[in-house]
Amino acid sequence: MNKNLLSVAYFIAGFAILFAGWELASLSTKGELPSPFATMAVFFEMWSRPFYDAGPNDKGIGIQLLASLKRVFVGFGIGTLIAVPVGFLIGSNRIVFNILNPVIQVLKPVSPLAWFPLGLAMMKVSDKATLFVIIITSLWPTLINTALGVASVPQDHKNVGKAFGFSTWKYITKILLPASLPLIITGLRLSISVAWLVIVAAEMLSGGVGIGFFVWDSWNALSLEKVISAILIIGIMGLLLDKIFAVIQKKFTYAI
Template sequence: MNAHTRPPKALATFRPQTRLRRLGQQVLRNGLPPLVVGALLLIVWQLLCSRPGAALPPPSQVVSDTWELITQPFYDNGGNDVGMAWQLLASLERVAYGYLLAAVAGIALGVLVGQSVWAMRGLDPLFQVLRTVPPLAWLPLSLAGFKDSHPSALFVIFITAIWPIIINTSVGIRNIPEDYRNVARVLRLNGWEYFQKIMLPAAAPYIFSGLRIGVGLSWLAIIAAEMLIGGVGIGFFIWDAWNASRISDIILALVYVGVIGFLLDRLVAFIGRLVTRGTAN
């Protein structure tokens, strides 16, 4: 082996080590700060709530009180007496149905409002009024209309999530550069081709911004709605725990709710980056 072949071989050996080192540095840079802040908050919580007369239990007591719920998330004793995993899955199922309906209808209406001046003038004021109505204010109306708690919960999710999707989609459509529209005219694209090749790629960052807001609002809405409609679901679990004065169960449920909400947001953001090749917010 001559001297000319050694540097590339050494370089090939060096590059994986460099990538691993950079990956480790990135994990430390992104993961260490939240871990440190979280540990400090747990210490402060433990100190404040360990004093006599504290209204809330410290984290050590929360873990001991809810250890069975943590270690046995899939138990099923029938009725509403099921593990945390089943409670969360029931809520996620409702969110999935309501959110997907809101995404389809919201994108369609957003495209209509963004493309048509008449539609924008006619529908935008209505949307601006309806989006200010709190989610739970729709629940009595939906219960009166559907006569059933399950479709009522889906309607609350739908009506809560649809507004940011409509608004962001319409803004994205209106902000499509005029050059793109001129290209479509030159190429004589039909309606579907223009929608698929020009409109969606150009407006995708706005659309996924609306979808991220919508999924967060969906998760908030179902937790609140389940407190009132009952049945299996993390929202009713929290309300039932409050009625039984199980504060540790409530804290554990809130931790799960926060983690699931964060993961839903990250999932939609990840899909957005794939679709828009990193241009989504």
């Protein structure tokens, strides 16, 4: 069988099992959990008017999704601007590594929700607090992978820079960056996944507009069909973001 057709067959089989289990769960709860068919009807209804705006608490799913994506990419971008230079510094200097590594190991496992009150205390605005949470939680994979990539540059590569008398900037751009780029992009791929994961929880706390707020608002309105539809959208968008960075990662494997 053609490889692409086989992949499609596996895809269909996987979702058939998911929907069958979902239907059984719905039947066992006597309709408390919406069935796949009822949920899909709501799902497609939501996408029939994705950009309607009927007030602060009544906006289409397209508006909610775009608001979340904007926050994710802004937070991810700021986090990247912090993580890459710090990662370079940690990976290229043992003293800096010894100083900062304990701090990183303490802060890295902290739950995203634990950062929200701190962000709110500093920023005074929930939207900015959400951005703070995304930045502080998504930068760690990029920082760690950048440091690992820089520290893993072969000594022969470093000797070339010394032999040709490269300046610090030229050494970074011509040797360190190309050699560590695959690991940096791996870090970016992990970071965007973390950012997308965090946005849902943060928006549930911050309110306003966004896919996380939509989930919470739908739950308060007792519309489990909308809650499950939003979960499907979150999963699909997370998959798309990961695939985009997987393509970018593949294009830069030459730098290994």
